[in-house]
Amino acid sequence: MTGAVEPSVDGAPATPEDLTQVALVNYGAYTSFGVEQGGVRGLDLHLERLEAEAVELFGEPVGETRLREWMRSAVAGREACWLRVSLFSPEIGPRTPDWHGRPSVMTAASPPARPLADSVRLQVQTYAREAPHLKHVATFGLIRARRLARAAGFDDALFVDSEGYVSEGSLWNIGFISGDEVIWPQAPMLAGVAQALVQRGLRQSGLTGRTAPVHVDSLADFDGAFICNSATPACAVTAIGDHAFATSPAMIDRLQAAWASNPVQPI
Numbered sequence: 001m002t003g004a005v006e007p008s009v010d011g012a013p014a015t016p017e018d019l020t021q022v023a024l025v026n027y028g029a030y031t032s033f034g035v036e037q038g039g040v041r042g043l044d045l046h047l048e049r050l051e052a053e054a055v056e057l058f059g060e061p062v063g064e065t066r067l068r069e070w071m072r073s074a075v076a077g078r079e080a081c082w083l084r085v086s087l088f089s090p091e092i093g094p095r096t097p098d099w100h101g102r103p104s105v106m107t108a109a110s111p112p113a114r115p116l117a118d119s120v121r122l123q124v125q126t127y128a129r130e131a132p133h134l135k136h137v138a139t140f141g142l143i144r145a146r147r148l149a150r151a152a153g154f155d156d157a158l159f160v161d162s163e164g165y166v167s168e169g170s171l172w173n174i175g176f177i178s179g180d181e182v183i184w185p186q187a188p189m190l191a192g193v194a195q196a197l198v199q200r201g202l203r204q205s206g207l208t209g210r211t212a213p214v215h216v217d218s219l220a221d222f223d224g225a226f227i228c229n230s231a232t233p234a235c236a237v238t239a240i241g242d243h244a245f246a247t248s249p250a251m252i253d254r255l256q257a258a259w260a261s262n263p264v265q266p267i
Contacts, residue, residue, distance in 0.1 A: 007108040029053035030086035039264035059100035074107035113231040123154035172229040182209040194228040201258030233259035
């Protein structure tokens with residue numbers, strides 16, 4: 001197999017019309033993840049996300065059987081890859097927003113994604129994604145936030161609300177470390193699959209976790225911080241704004257082990 005992205009729609013090769021619709025109409029949602037040995041860590045969570053997105057944005061679920069079938073077809077012949085599963089409708093556009101029904105499903109397999117980084121310095125930005133509970137395709141704000149952060153000498157952007165409470169980052173969730181406890185920010189955000197997998201595995205790594213409001217003025221209360229997404233189980237945060245963290249490499253290893261303790265679920 002080549003490393004090229006090979007998009008399909010509802011199990012058939014994507015047509016020019018399909019690709020044009022996805023390129024020109026910014027309405028839809030997706031999930032993406034690494035595939036290893038024919039399976040996915042947290043596949044149950046990715047399927048739940050897709051079904052919830054389908055109902056909320058289009059009116060009907062896709063159905064787990066269909067989703068699994070098209071995922072298997074997309075990754076056939078690959079030992080490992082990165083899979084994006086997107087929901088869209090050729091019936092919906094700026095002048096035709098009223099259609100309700102089961103969305104089309106685009107699958108695109110590509111080479112495995114590398115982790116975002118080994119460590120990151122974060123710029124605080126006052127920003128909130130539209131409909132933050134959805135992993136939707138409106139990524140303009142996220143890409144702009146990353147560009148602004150990098151132009152200012154940081155690696156990425158950490159979002160806070162108008163009162164300074166932390167929510168999420170551009171492409172990831174954030175966790176804060178206090179002793180053997182992980183504190184996840186309590187705020188409107190996307191419930192990340194990697195975040196859930198780390199939380200599921202904390203006990204096996206001798207850690208606990210809870211959710212609580214986190215304000216940027218309270219950063220000194222924590223021993224460290226890390227970011228996580230499906231390509232990056234745990235990456236140390238070395239600074240948020242002017243506040244430096246000495247996040248322990250041993251703690252990052254424990255968090256990565258927590259993520260890895262989740263079994264690979266067959267597609």
